[in-house]
Amino acid sequence: MKNWLQLLLVFALVLLLAACGGQEDSAEENAENDNTEQTSETTDQEGASEENTTLTVGASNVPHAEILEFATDLLAEEGIDLQIETFNDYVIPNQALSEEEIDANYFQHIPYLEGQIEEHGYDFVNAGGVHIEPIGVYSQEYGSLDELPDGAEVLMSSSVADHGRILMMLEEEGLITLDEEVDGVNATIEDIVENPKNLEFTANIEPAMLLQAYQNGEGDAVLINSNFAIDNGLDPQEDSITLESGEDNPYVNIIAVRSGDENNEEIQTLLEVLRSDEVKTFIEEEYEGAVLPVSSDAETSDDQ
CATH class of the missing domain: 3.40.190.10 (Periplasmic binding protein-like II)
Structure with missing residues (x-):
């Protein structure tokens, strides 16, 4: 009788140890899976951040910065993280562009840009027009x-x-x-x-x-x-x-960049987004004629 009881106790002990071991293995496996998922998520986030290009654009508060703000999510979908630097005058944005503090600016029309180039010797070009402010x-x-x-x-x-x-x-x-x-x-x-x-x-x-x-x-x-x-x-x-009438108006507000940057992919993407139907609709609805969007064939540096 004692032998049977001893065998039962040993068998029970073996089952208990096996169960505990299985729980530990399962816990370790779950922890490993969690770590793998977290590592994967971190890698994905780092990869997404590395894939996106940061583009810094200087702009006047209204309407330029507001238009850029609306376009931020659209640009993010195209792989561009837009950073907006606002300015309250017409002098500093070109200085900042010349000193490479920003990648582009959006505040001036073509005659003003040409005058600034003549006066200060800036090596800038007009990458393309976006809107007109009558x-x-x-x-x-x-x-x-x-x-x-x-x-x-x-x-x-x-x-x-x-x-x-x-x-x-x-x-x-x-x-x-x-x-x-x-x-x-x-x-x-x-x-x-x-x-x-x-x-x-x-x-x-x-x-x-x-x-x-x-x-x-x-x-x-x-x-x-x-x-x-x-x-x-x-x-x-x-x-x-x-x-002022917006028809055939040469005073289109433009994206200005340093010479040689006008064909950069991120600058071209910026222009495509700012001339998109979504942005045009925003301008028309937000400003009700006080700001007029231009078509994609607006004047560029090739026209100067």
């Missing part, structure tokens, strides 16, 4: 250009690159006539040959300060770029007394 005429006192009195003071940007644009706009509205022998884009106040209302032009105000001049009631009419107007709560469509 200039609006604003007045605290008058509801239309026809109401402007004789001798009215017109405040305009100190940026020479905008003078021809503004004067062509006023000529289209019938307020002045420019010398026919002068290319309108390069026209200056001295090129006005007819001025029936004897308008007086003040052109020494920084672009960002025109909005303040308007709010302070300075001048009878103030010409303000849409980006500054929108950034300060004005609706160009509703608040301006007239708005």
